[in-house]
Amino acid sequence: MPSGALLFQSVILGLLLGGLYALLASGLTLYFGIMRVVMIAHSAFLILAAYLAWWLHENIGLDPLLSMIGTVPLFFGAGLLLQRGLLSRLRPATLTMMSVLLTFAVALLVEGLLGYAFSGTQRRINLGYGSAGLDLFGARIAVVKLIAFGLAVVALGTLWLLMKRTRFGWALRATIQHRDAARLLGIDTERVAGYGFGLGLATAAIGGTALSLDTTIYPSLHWHWIGPLMAIIVVGGLGSVPGAAIAALLLGLAQSLLQIPMGTTWAQTIFYLALFVTLAFRPQGFFGGRLAQRF
Amino acid sequence: MSITSFRARFSTGLLATSLMISLGACSGDSDDSAGDGPITIGISLPLTGDFAEPGKGVQQGYEAWAKIVNDNGGLLGRQVELTILDDQSNADRVVADYEQLIGQDQVDLVVGPFSTRLVVPAARVAEEYDMLFVEPAGAAKEVFEQGFENLFYAAPAVANDHYNHLAEKILALPADQRPKTAAYAAMDDPFAQGTAYGLKEKLEAGGIETVVDEVYPPNTTDFSGIAAKIADAKADVLVGGSQYQDGVNLIVALQQLGYQPKLAAFSTAPTNPEFAAAIGDKTEGVLSPTGYSQDAPYPSNSEFVEKFTAQFGVPPEEDQANGYTTGQVVAAAVTAAGCAEQGECQQKLIDWLRANTVETVVGPLSWDETGKPKGAHMIQQWIGGDIKIVLPEDVKEADFLFPKPAW
Numbered sequence: 001m002p003s004g005a006l007l008f009q010s011v012i013l014g015l016l017l018g019g020l021y022a023l024l025a026s027g028l029t030l031y032f033g034i035m036r037v038v039m040i041a042h043s044a045f046l047i048l049a050a051y052l053a054w055w056l057h058e059n060i061g062l063d064p065l066l067s068m069i070g071t072v073p074l075f076f077g078a079g080l081l082l083q084r085g086l087l088s089r090l091r092p093a094t095l096t097m098m099s100v101l102l103t104f105a106v107a108l109l110v111e112g113l114l115g116y117a118f119s120g121t122q123r124r125i126n127l128g129y130g131s132a133g134l135d136l137f138g139a140r141i142a143v144v145k146l147i148a149f150g151l152a153v154v155a156l157g158t159l160w161l162l163m164k165r166t167r168f169g170w171a172l173r174a175t176i177q178h179r180d181a182a183r184l185l186g187i188d189t190e191r192v193a194g195y196g197f198g199l200g201l202a203t204a205a206i207g208g209t210a211l212s213l214d215t216t217i218y219p220s221l222h223w224h225w226i227g228p229l230m231a232i233i234v235v236g237g238l239g240s241v242p243g244a245a246i247a248a249l250l251l252g253l254a255q256s257l258l259q260i261p262m263g264t265t266w267a268q269t270i271f272y273l274a275l276f277v278t279l280a281f282r283p284q285g286f287f288g289g290r291l292a293q294r295f
Numbered sequence: 296m297s298i299t300s301f302r303a304r305f306s307t308g309l310l311a312t313s314l315m316i317s318l319g320a321c322s323g324d325s326d327d328s329a330g331d332g333p334i335t336i337g338i339s340l341p342l343t344g345d346f347a348e349p350g351k352g353v354q355q356g357y358e359a360w361a362k363i364v365n366d367n368g369g370l371l372g373r374q375v376e377l378t379i380l381d382d383q384s385n386a387d388r389v390v391a392d393y394e395q396l397i398g399q400d401q402v403d404l405v406v407g408p409f410s411t412r413l414v415v416p417a418a419r420v421a422e423e424y425d426m427l428f429v430e431p432a433g434a435a436k437e438v439f440e441q442g443f444e445n446l447f448y449a450a451p452a453v454a455n456d457h458y459n460h461l462a463e464k465i466l467a468l469p470a471d472q473r474p475k476t477a478a479y480a481a482m483d484d485p486f487a488q489g490t491a492y493g494l495k496e497k498l499e500a501g502g503i504e505t506v507v508d509e510v511y512p513p514n515t516t517d518f519s520g521i522a523a524k525i526a527d528a529k530a531d532v533l534v535g536g537s538q539y540q541d542g543v544n545l546i547v548a549l550q551q552l553g554y555q556p557k558l559a560a561f562s563t564a565p566t567n568p569e570f571a572a573a574i575g576d577k578t579e580g581v582l583s584p585t586g587y588s589q590d591a592p593y594p595s596n597s598e599f600v601e602k603f604t605a606q607f608g609v610p611p612e613e614d615q616a617n618g619y620t621t622g623q624v625v626a627a628a629v630t631a632a633g634c635a636e637q638g639e640c641q642q643k644l645i646d647w648l649r650a651n652t653v654e655t656v657v658g659p660l661s662w663d664e665t666g667k668p669k670g671a672h673m674i675q676q677w678i679g680g681d682i683k684i685v686l687p688e689d690v691k692e693a694d695f696l697f698p699k700p701a702w
Contacts (some may be wrong), residue, residue: 006527009552013519120348122540124547124573131550131577131702140526142551145519214547215516216540216573224514259520264511265483267520 002260009139010256016145018252022245023152024207024225025232026159027200033176033239034196037087037099041107042204043222043229045075048110049208050217051118057125064125064209065147071205079201082106083194107222114219122218130214148210155206156245159199163241172196176239231271235278237288246287247274333376334369334635336361336625337396337405341413344384349614350409353431354379356611356618357406359603364622370629378402382413389413393420403635406621409614411435411485418446426637427644429624431617435485439665445641447648449621450586451657451670454489455496457584458534459671460686461560462497464695465532472697474531474557478507480521480545481536490562490584491536498532506530515541522548529554535561543573550577550702557698558582566613566675566682576680580699583682584672587616587657590683591673592690595623596656620655627653658690 002010024046031039049071053064086106090098133140163169174182175189175196183189211217228251236247251271258267278285338357341350361375369375378400382388389408396402397420407430408417414433421428422445429447434454438446452459465474477498481491488510499505506528509521522545525533533549533556535542542564549556558580564570565583589600589610599619603611611619631647634640652661661669674686676696683693 003527006523009523009527010520013523017517017519121569122543123569124540124543126573126575128575130575131547133551133553140552142519142548145551216543218540221516224516256520260524263509264515264521268512268515 005138006260007257008137010260011253012136012139012141013145014253014256015249016141016149016252017256018249019149019152020145020207020210021228021232021252022248023148023155023203023210025229025236025244025248026156026241027203027207028229029233029236029239029241029244030159030200030203031197032233033241034172034200035083035087035193036096037103037197038096038230039103039200040100040226041103041110042200043225044107044110045078045201045204046208046211046225047217047219047222048114049075049205050212050215051114051123053209053212054123054125054217055118064127064212068206068209071209072202075205076198076202079198080194082201083197087197088190088193107226111219111222118219120218122216124216125212127213142214144213148213151206151210155203156241159203159241162199168192168195172199228268228271231275235274235285235287237285240285240288243285243287247285331373333374334371334404334629335376335378335400335402337378337380337393337400337402339380339382339389339392339396339408339413339417341384341409342379342381346384346410346413349432350384352612352614353409353618355603355607356431356615356620357622359599359606359611359615360619360622360626362606363598363602364626370626371633371635373635382408384410384413386413386416389417390420393417397421397424397426397637401637403637404625404629406625407431407433411438414438415441418443421445424637425641427625427628427641427648429621429648431614431621435489437485439667443666445645446666447624447662448666448668449624449655449660450617450668451660452586452668452672454486455493456670457490457562457586457672458494458560458674459497461582461584461674462494462501464674464686465498465503465558466501468697474503476504476506476528476530477532477534478509478525478528478530478556479505479534479536480507480509480511480525482515482538482541483510483512484536484538487536487538487562489536491534494534494560503532511541513538513541516544518545518548519551521545522552522554525549526552526554531557533559535559535564537561537564539564539567539569543570546574546577546581546702555701559699559702560584560674565677571677571680577702578677578680579702580696581677581702582685583675585613585675585684586672587611587613588673588675588684590692591656591658593656593658594654599656616656620657620660623655624648624653624660627651 028039028042031037052071053067056062056067057064129143132143163173171187171192174187175192179189232248233244236243254270255267258270340354341347361377364375380392382392396405405421405426407414409432411433414430418428428445429449431449479491479495481488507525535545542561560582565581566585571578600610628644628647629635632643652659673684675682676685678693678696685691685693685695
C-alpha cells in the first residue's frame with residue numbers, strides 16, 4: 001500500500017502533467033474543429049518552439065518565457081501560411097485523410113530541418129530555477145512545472161475568452177458548427193479558417209516553450225507525443241477545446257496514479273485504453289458536447 | 296554503446312551502395328598467400344542506417360589503428376590493409392558481407408561489426424570458416440550464449456559487469472557507513488538494464504535492500520512519477536540504467552522533489568559531453584561506469600589519443616577506442632603466433648588469445664571460454680566540475696567521494 005504522502009504527491013504531479021497535456025493538445029483539437037484537419041505535425045512544431053527557446057537561451061541568454069514574444073506571432077503567421085498555402089488546396093471530399101499525409105510530410109520536414117540545423121544531440125535548457133521547488137503540505141511542486149501549468153491556464157483561458165467573447169470567436173465557432181450557414185451570414189470562412197489555424201499553431205509555440213522548461217529535447221521527440229495527444233482529443237471530443245482540457249487532466253491524473261501500482265510501461269497504456277473505450281462506446285468523445293465530430 | 300545519438304540523426308539512408316575503403320600501402324608486389332604482401336583485414340560496418348553514428352566511430356578506430364601500425368613498420372614486417380564494407384545496419388547484409396570477404400576476397404583476417412544484433416550473425420559466418428573473430432561491440436549476454444569458440448569481445452566487460460568495482464567498494468565500506476537501501480530505475484533495453492541489474496544482484500547479495508525497482512520504456516519523457524516513488528522510499532543508493540535523456544530527466548525530476556541520495560550512479564548519461572550543460576552545477580558526486588577514458592594511464596593510450604587526434608582533429612570516444620582495441624588484440628595474437636592467413640594459422644591465434652592477456656588502450660584484457668572479457672569497467676565520478684576516474688585504485692585520478700554532496 002503506497003503511503004499517503006506518495007499518493008498526495010502523485011495527485012499533484014498528475015494534475016500538473018494533465019495541465020501540460022491540455023496545453024499541448026488544445027491546438028490539435030482546434031484544427032480538427034475548424035477544418036477537419038488531422039494535424040500530425042502539431043507535435044513537431046512543439047519541438048520546433050522548444051528548440052527556438054533553447055537556442056535563444058543558449059546564444060543570447062534569453063529566458064525561455066521571453067522567447068514567446070517572438071515565437072507566438074511567428075507561429076501564428078506560419079499557421080496562416082500553412083493553411084492558406086497548403087491545406088486549403090486539398091479537396092474537401094478527402095480532406096481529413098489527405099491532411100494526415102500532408103501534415104505527416106510537414107512533420108518529417110520539420111524534424112529533418114531540426115536535425116540539420118541543431119544536430120541530433122539531445123539538449124536541455126539549464127535554468128537557475130530548473131530544480132527549485134515549493135512545499136505544499138509535505139508534497140513538492142517544481143517551479144518549472146508550476147510555470148508550465150500557469151501557461152496552460154493562461155493560454156486556454158485566453159482561447160476560451162477569444163472564442164466566447166469576441167466577434168472573431170463567434171465567426172470561428174460558426175465556421176466550426178456549420179460552414180455553409182456561416183458563409184450565408186457573411187462570414188469569410190476561408191479567412192477565419194486561416195486565422196483559426198494560426199491560432200492553433202500559436203498554442204504550439206506556447207506549449208513548446210512550456211515543454212522546453214522541463215524536458216530534454218531532440219528532433220525525433222515529437223513522435224513520442226503525437227500518440228497520447230491524439231488520444232486526448234478523441235476522448236475529449238474532436239473539436240472541443242474544453243473537452244480536450246478535461247480529458248487531458250483526467251488522463252494525466254490517471255497516468256500518474258496508475259504508475260504507483262503498475263509501473264511506467266503499463267501506466268502509459270491508459271491513453272490507448274481510453275481511446276479504445278471511446279471509439280467503441282462513445283465515438284463522439286466524452287466531453288465534447290453534441291457538436292463534437294463522430295467517427 | 297552510444298545509441299542515444301542515432302535516433303535523432305538526419306537520415307543518411309540514401310548511401311545505398313557498399314563502400315569500399317582501402318588503407319595502407321599498396322606498393323610493391325602484392326602476392327597475398329606468400330608472406331610478404333600486405334595483411335588484408337576484412338570488416339563489415341553499419342556505415343548507413345540505424346547504427347551509422349557508432350558504426351562510423353568504430354571505423355575511425357580501425358583506421359587509426361591501421362595507420363599507427365603501418366607507420367611503425369606493419370605487422371610481421373607486412374603492411375596492414377583494411378577492406379571495409381557497409382552492411383547498412385542490416386543483419387542479412389552482414390552475413391553476405393563476411394561470406395564475400397572470407398570466401399571471395401580471401402582476406403587474411405576478419406574483425407567484427409557494430410551492435411549485438413549484427414555481431415551474432417557475423418560471428419556465425421566466421422565460425423563456419425574457422426576464422427578468429429574479435430569484435431568491438433556486442434556486450435549483451437546473448438552473444439556469449441551461442442557457443443562460439445572463435446569469438447572474443449575486445450572491451451573490459453559485458454554490461455552486467457560494468458559496476459563490479461563500485462559494488463566491491465560499496466560492500467567494503469565499514470558497517471556504520473554502508474548504505475542500507477537502494478532504488479533502481481532502468482530503461483527497458485538489454486544494455487541499460489544489464490548495467491543496473493548487474494549492480495543490483497551484487498548489492499542484494501551483500502545485504503543492501505532493494506526498495507524501488509522500476510523499468511520504463513525507451514519513449515518515456517515524464518519521470519516525475521518514478522522520481523516520486525524513489526523520493527518516497529528515501530533510498531540511500533540510486534542506480535539508473537540510463538541512456539542519455541532519460542538519465543538527465545530523472546535526475547532533474549529527483550532534484551525537484553528534494554531527494555538526496557548518498558550515492559548516485561547512472562550508466563552512459565554522465566559521460567556525455569552534454570551532461571554538465573543540461574544539469575548545470577549539480578553534477579558533483581554522480582558516478583558512471585566507463586569502458587574508455589582518454590585520461591586512463593594505460594601504456595598505449597597516450598599514443599592512441601595523440602595520433603588519433605592528429606588524424607581526425609578530435610580526441611577518440613568509446614566507439615573509436617573499441618575499434619582500436621579490437622585491432623590491438625588481433626595484432627597481439629598475430630605477433631605472438633607469427634602468422635596471419637586463413638587456414639591453420641587461425642586456430643593458433645584463437646589458442647593464444649584464450650591463454651594470454653593483451654595490453655590495450657582500455658587496460659589489460661583476458662577472456663573466459665565463451666569469449667567474455669574477465670574485467671570490469673572503470674568508475675568515473677564528477678568531482679570539482681569534471682568527470683574523473685575514481686575506481687579501480689591503480690588507475691584513479693581522484694579519490695572516491697562518499698557520501699555524495701547534496702545536489
